Structure formats: structure tokens, C-alpha cells
Amino acid sequence: MNFEPEGEAAMSSNQEPGMRSYVGIVIGLMIIVVIEVILTYQHLPTRTLLYSLLCLACVEAFVGIMYLMHVKYETPLLFWTIFPSTLFVLVLLNYIWPDAYRMARMSLVK
């Protein structure tokens, strides 16, 4: 049984892109992947590479969520529910890094 409030039906026909746009989006994601691979072989410092790859991955995830998973065409409340809660956990997990670096400094195996 499909739930289709009057609002969404109107929204879908106006804003949702056609299949061609989706093909374009997926190709765009593939291009980002290729950029990531090229960056990998540029002999960058490890941390620079990491941050660049993470940035690009976040861009891919954002595009994927907004377009492939349709969030751009849903109510803003959905975006503001899932994003902050997930990001909250992701940001907090970064508290573990000081101890990771201390472990490296104290490590027996170098």
C-alpha cells in the first residue's frame, strides 16, 4: 500500500530528475572515484591523502544521499533528522585519536 500525500505527488513531478540526470550523477561519482585513485598515486604525505580522500568520499556520500536516496526531494525535516544524528556520533568518535597517537609513541613494535 503506498502512502502518497498530495504534497509529494506534486513535488515529484516538478522536481525529481529524469533517468538521464541519474546516469549523469552516477558517472559523476565514478569520476570522483577515478580522481581518488589518481590522487593515491601522487606520492602525497599520508595525512594529506587521507584528508583528501575523506573529503571526496564525503562529497560522494552527500551526492548519493541527496540524489540517489532522494533526500533532496523529501521534506527538509528528514534531512535534519538523519544528518545531525549520524554526524553527531561520527564527530564524537574522533575523541579516540589522542590515545591512538599516544599508543604509537609508546609502541614496542616500531
Added chain:
Amino acid sequence: MHDLSAHAAPHHAPPQGFIRKYVFSVDHKVIGIQYTTLSLVAAFIGMALSWAMRIHLAWPNASIPFLGTLSPNGAPGGVPTPEYYLSLMTMHGTIMAFFVLTAAPMAGYGNFMLPIQVGAADMAFPRLNMASFWVTFIGFALACATFFIPDGPPLSGWTAYAPLSAVGPVAGPGQGWGQNLWGLSIVAFCVASLLGSLNFIVTTLDLRTKGMTLSRLPLSTWGWFINAWVGLLAFAVLLPTCLLLVLDRLGGTSFFIPAGLVVNDKLLPHSGGSPLLFQHLFWFFGHPEVYIIILPAFGIIAHIMPTFTRKPLVGGWKVITYAMIAIGALSFVVWGHHMFVSGMSPYMGMVFSVPTLIITIPSVIAVLVFAVSLYGANMRFTTPMLFCLGFISLFISGGIGGFFLAQPAVDSYLHATSFVVGHFHFTMGLSAIFATFAGFYYWFPKMWGRMMNETLGKVHFWLSFVLVYCVFMTMHLMGFTGAVRRYSAYVADFMVPQIPTNRFITVAALLLGATQFIFLFNAIWSRFKGPKAADNPWQATTLEWDTPSPPPFDNFGGRQITIYHGPMEYDGDASLMQTSPEKAIAGT
């Protein structure tokens, strides 16, 4: 204009046959009762474990009944070895924290009441709900099974710190299959919890009946809803933590086992792991977990109090709800206060200490709302109300201990002493349990259609209230004198003078345990022989009281439910059901 297809209401025909009605039921009411029953059984098992521990602490050479039969290796002649004492402690904590405190107020009452309180016929995903219960049951069975395997239950505490929990049987009895079963039990509980949270969230958002705006939700529903979000995010991190632990144990990995570890004279081949990582990941879940335990309690107290004070809570629904939201959110940023002495970076000590002190603000606001709401009340001292008052007292007492522990300098001394044991028992074990009792006495008529005995209830309350202070406030004092927790014997000179105090606590604890049988007798006897309950015996206002006791299969018999008021329309003897179209009397 209107789409007549099912927006959200699940529809299923009434079940036939004993198995579909009472065993594998998709009815949220049956599932709620199943959870509550599981918690009751778990509570008595957990209590029995605590009796064994307490007797051993007071009389170290005493033979504890049944223990020798249960584990001839662990308790030869009925006297637990130090290792077995730790096993008893581990399972006491695990069973109580997970299968009693997380299950009963949230999954038990929440499952029964939440759909009714929002005006729905069932949860959003009834079959998922049934799966959640049975997976919890499997988890509980696995936990209990640890007592019957040859090596016994694990001894690493409910916190299962690595590397002790990660290295396997070399670490001691129970660290073989005992710990494995424990890990699987917790994994099952995580999965069930996550699915349960999902159900609660979608039901609260999508299945509200006409007029039930979020501002008119009963406060217990708010408590369950906010708690579902906290649980969703917290259990999502515990699950991988336990999986990594299981990998360390069974897969030969070293996520949590450092290099050069010698256990029982054996040098382990692992290297490269970090016990601190386990603590970080575990407490990332572990601290929100204690708020997962207390948030439904806040919701239940906020829901019950107005019924018996006959006036709305101070500040209406907003103050309490925003306090609960703040507590839920802040609960994620304080976990390091369990790790002040773990060897974690000292800078992180301050990073965690400050939010820990900040989180006291919404907690205090919530308790103050409860306390101040008593002013000007038309009090009805029923058993549920007494337990609400007890909750206020217990949470304040326990909470004050938190101020001490939140500061690394003070915590360095108090960590791993009885002070901490007293603190968390007050906040979790007592406050949450008293709220659970309040809910039990309050909702018993609705769940089983009969009234519990008031006299027995009051006796249960007063005895419990006095005795819990005897047991757990004394522990705070013992903690100041340096009594170390998780020790099965008094090995140091300075601990010898604590033995009489210990005996006092043990006697009080055993009496406290005996008191609970008054409650159990009352519950079971009333279930079958209690006077029949009316639809609304407490003259309350929320939707669960607008339907027969117990409710029919689809909660409201298919009739249209329309909401006109918030849940706290009380003014002395007068009260207005949420479904009453009359003008508001309390202006909420």
C-alpha cells in the same frame, strides 16, 4: 484528495490459538507483557546473585545455599572462590543492567503503552516487534546458560574490559565459552534493541491519531521516544564493539590485546592492540546506556505524578521534554568520566569532566520540576505515587554522588570504591527500579484488568525505601574509607574495620530482597484474585485509560479517537480525558 490506502496503521486479524495469542504474538500488548515477565524473572535471578555476593562479603567462609550445587568448581562446599565471586558479580551486572533495567521500563511498558497512548492499533512494525522480543529472549537464555557450562560465567565484569575479556581461557575460569556466550548474548540484545528503537520512533512519528500533536503526547511517550533515539545511536556502537571482542577471542585478532602481555605466566602472541580502544568504544555506548535506563523512568514519573498530585507538572510538557532531550544528547559526550584513571590522555579528562558537570543541569531541572510540582498538590498517596516520591529522593541522593565522581581529582580516589557502587545503584538500580515499580502498580489494572492490593503495596514501598538507603547510602561511606569494589575478600589492614559495616549492609540487603517477595506475591495473587479494575481507576487523562482494562485486541475497537487536550488536564478532583471535547481546565 485523501489517499485511502493504509497510511501507517498495520492491520492484522485477531490471532487464533494459544501459540499465536500468547507465544509468537505480534500484539504489542502481549509483547509488552512478555518483556515485563522476562524482566521480572531476570530481576529475581539478578537479586539472588547479589545475595550470594553479599553473604560472601559479610561472612567469607559461609556456605551459600545452592551455590555448591550450581558450581562445584566455582563454589566448593558452597563457598565461592574469588574467581567465582567475580563471575557472580559479572552476571549480576549484566542481567540487571540489560535484561531488567533496559528491558522493563522501555521495552516492557513502552511496548504495551506507547501505541495506545498515541492512539494507534499497534506498533508500526508488529512482526519486527515480535522478533525483537524473541531475540532478547535468546540473549537472556544465552546469559543464563553461562551458569550451566562447566567453566562457568565470565568474570570480567558487565563492562568486560579487554584484555581480560579478550584473551580467552588463559585468563581464568569462565573466560572460555562463558565469555563467548556472554558476547553473543549482548550481540543479540543489541540487535533486538536497535529493532525496538526503530519501532518506537516510527510509531511515535507516524501512527498518532487525529489531534495527537507532538505537544499533546503523554510524557511517558516522550520519554520512550527520546530514549529510542539514544538507544539507536548507542547500541549501534556496542554491536561492533562486541563483534570486535568476539573476533579477538575466536578469530585470533588483536584489536584490544597489546604486545608483550603475560597472563598466568604465559606470554601471549598478540600484538598491536589497545585495551583503551575497548574502553572508549564500550563507554561510548556505556554512558548513554545509563541514560537509556533513566530516561523512561523520568517519562514514567512525569506521566504518573500529575494523576496523583491532581495538577500539571510545573512548566507543562515543554520543560520536562526539553530536559530529557538535553540529557539524551549530552549523554553522548561524557563517557570518558568512566576512564579518568584508565591511562587515557589527561587532556581528555577535562574534555569529559566539564560536560559531565553540565549534564547535571537538565537532570536537576527535571528533578526540580518533579519536586516543585508537589507544591499546591491535592495529593493522593497511592502506591504508585509513593514510588514517585521515592524516586525523587533516590535520584537526588544518587545524583549528588555524581558531582564528586565527575571531577578527575576526586575520582582518582573514589574510582573503583564502593562509593561508585553506591552512586550507580542509587541512580540506576534504585531510582529506575522505583520508577519501574511505580509504573507497575499504576499500569497493572490496565494490563491485567485487576487492582493490586494497596496495603501490600505500601508495605513494599516503605520497607524497600528504608532498606535501600541502609544498603546503598552506607556504601558511599564505605567508599570514602577506601573499600575497594569487585574484591571478594578483605585483604588489607585498612579494610578490616569495614567488616561490621559490610555485615550491616548484607543484613539490610537480604531483608530488602525478602521484601520484594511481598511485591511478587501481590502481583501474582492480584493477577488472578484481585478486584476487577474499571477503565480508569486512577481518574487519569491519557488514552490508555480511555479503553477497557485490559484493552481489546486492536486497542480501541476500531473507533475514531480524536484528541483535544494535552495529557495533564488535572485540577484537583476534576480531570479531563485527552479525548474529551470540553474546554481545558488546566490550560495545558
Added chain:
Amino acid sequence: MNQPILAIRTGHEGTGHEVLMERSPYAIDKKKLGMWIFIVSDACTFATFLFGYGYMRVGNQNWGTPFAFPTILNGILMTFVLLSSSLTMLAAVRATQAGQKASANKWLGATMLLGAIFAALHLREWFKLISEGWRLFYNPTGGAAQFGACFFSVTGLHLTHVVSGVIALAFIARGYNQGRYDESHVETAGLYWHFVDLVWMFVFPLMYLMNAQTK
């Protein structure tokens, strides 16, 4: 926003009762909302694994970067396969929304096939690594033993999600053809499928590219 809408709720003996309910604040089917909530929790689970991997990597100085270009190439191929499967999944959802059953089946089948190809490529890579001596607890290049643990656990969890997704899609397709499921079910499954793809967007750079031999 709070306009109630009509919904059917059956009472006893299957009699239909129309009842008015509050509108969902998200204006989406409850299955979709449920799937989003699940995705939030699953994202946190994957994140925990990846943070654990990061911690191990930072803490172990002798990590090493053992993946030669063929492994990376295989990874790129797997990524493209998964991205394509997201496209076919979108096509399937659109077909169900347009009521085109045959087209929907075609695209659902294509998605499942691409998912299976991903799994096959992944397993082939795993077997190759295992034959070289890699284990959960052993690194044949002499670097940190944690490498195997992190690699197999993270990619293993992801692979489990992919395989479960393919199986789930099979059930959804069957239900759709039998008329028990409609476009909302397919769309909900699509959400899960895209999520699994997006997780790979993080796993591939962090697990493969960061460990590539770039000499």
C-alpha cells in the same frame, strides 16, 4: 502540516474502519522512515569499525601499504559495478512507480546480478589474499598483523550487507510479482541498496587506496 489524512484500519473480523490520523511529519511511507532509522544505526556501526581501523593504523607504526595495482584495479572495478547497480536500482524503482512490471523485473534482476558480481569479485580477491598467507591475525608482508584483522572484518561486514541485499531483493521481486508488495517496498529496498553503495564509497578509499603501494 498537521492536516489529518484518512487511513483504513481494520477492526475485528476484517471489517474496515476509516480513521483519521495525524500526518507523518516526514510525509513518507512508514517503511521508508523505518529504513532511514535503520540506516542511521548501521552507518554508526560501520563508522565504529572504520574508526577502530583508524586507531589500529595510527597506533601501529609498522602498518605497511601492501596493495599492488591489480588489487586497486579490482577495487575500482568493484566500485563501478556497485555504482552501476545503484543506477539499475533507481531504474527499477522508477519502473515500479510507473507500474511497468516487466521493466521493473528486468532492472531488479540487473541490480541483483551486479550485486552478485560485486560479491564474486570480492570473494575472488579474498581467496587470492588468503592464498598469499593473509589471515585475520597474520600479515605475510611482515607488517602489522592488525592489517588482516581490519581488512577482513570491515570488508566482510560490507560483503555481508551486499549479499543480504541481493537476497532481500529476491524476496522483494517475488513479492512484487505476486502483488503482495508495491512500489513502496521496492523503494525501501532501494534505500538500503544505495546505503550499502555509499558505505563502499568510504571503505574503498580508506581500506584500499590508503593501503596502495605507490612506489
